[in-house]
Amino acid sequence: MSAANTNKILPDGIYGITAEQFSGGRTNIETVQAMIEGGVSVIQYREKRPYKSHRRMLVECREIRRMTRDASIPFIVNDYVDIALLCEADGIHVGQDDLPVPDVRRLVGPDMVIGLSTHAPDQMRAAASLGADYIGVGPIFSTQTKEDVVDPVGFDYLEQAVKEAGLPIVAIGGIKKHNIAEVAAHGARSFALVTEIVGAADIAATVRDLNRIIANA
Numbered sequence: 001m002s003a004a005n006t007n008k009i010l011p012d013g014i015y016g017i018t019a020e021q022f023s024g025g026r027t028n029i030e031t032v033q034a035m036i037e038g039g040v041s042v043i044q045y046r047e048k049r050p051y052k053s054h055r056r057m058l059v060e061c062r063e064i065r066r067m068t069r070d071a072s073i074p075f076i077v078n079d080y081v082d083i084a085l086l087c088e089a090d091g092i093h094v095g096q097d098d099l100p101v102p103d104v105r106r107l108v109g110p111d112m113v114i115g116l117s118t119h120a121p122d123q124m125r126a127a128a129s130l131g132a133d134y135i136g137v138g139p140i141f142s143t144q145t146k147e148d149v150v151d152p153v154g155f156d157y158l159e160q161a162v163k164e165a166g167l168p169i170v171a172i173g174g175i176k177k178h179n180i181a182e183v184a185a186h187g188a189r190s191f192a193l194v195t196e197i198v199g200a201a202d203i204a205a206t207v208r209d210l211n212r213i214i215a216n217a
Helices: 028-038 054-071 081-086 101-108 121-130 154-164 180-185 203-216
Strands: 013-017 042-045 075-078 091-094 113-118 134-137 169-172 190-193
Touching: 013 028, 013 203, 028 042, 028 054, 028 203, 042 054, 054 075, 054 081, 075 081, 081 091, 081 101, 091 101, 101 113, 101 121, 113 121, 121 134, 121 154, 134 154, 154 169, 154 180, 180 190, 180 203, 190 203
Parallel strands: 013 042, 013 190, 042 075, 075 091, 091 113, 113 134, 134 169, 169 190
Antiparallel strands: none
16 A cells, blocks of 8 residues: 555555456456456455356455555455455455445454445445445446446535545546546545446556546646
8 A cells, every 4th residue: 555545444546357258268367357456446256147156256256365465555345245255355345235234344353354345325324323434426327348337426415525524535437547637636535436447558657647637637
């Protein structure tokens, strides 16, 4: 973690998310290595393909845990509480329709970070009382990365969350090189990207470019 990333729960910068189906034939391990080389601040393992076994996901997560620990980068697992625990991840991220945050907390204990996706002010206001450590805010723009995606929330909700959430936030959904500066201008400091990174011909260079853009925004 760089000296500028003082928030250990959710460091400022690029929050990279795996998506093997969009990575042009590269494995999650290969894309994570390139993201680390480029300078991501957080790695989240997200696996939505049902034909990959839990055993295989655990093997991948244990390797990514080793890689992120060596690089001093927080490692978050999406959805799979059991895998997050077994690979000793730093955190677990859940959505509104996943296991409730209080129940996740009972499983993972007091030390693991819990992130919660939010799409509206009422969900944002509930997050802290539920025990979330940070929230996802989005989708900011339209995105096809997830099949069950909700409509874009735009900048009004992002600005409200920045002012009122009382928790670290990560902006997510349709963020690309051409619009990330605008997202930063509306108050975001942590930016989750999927296809813009994993689908890039040069992942490390893309992450470096994104970091330069937000540093100058």
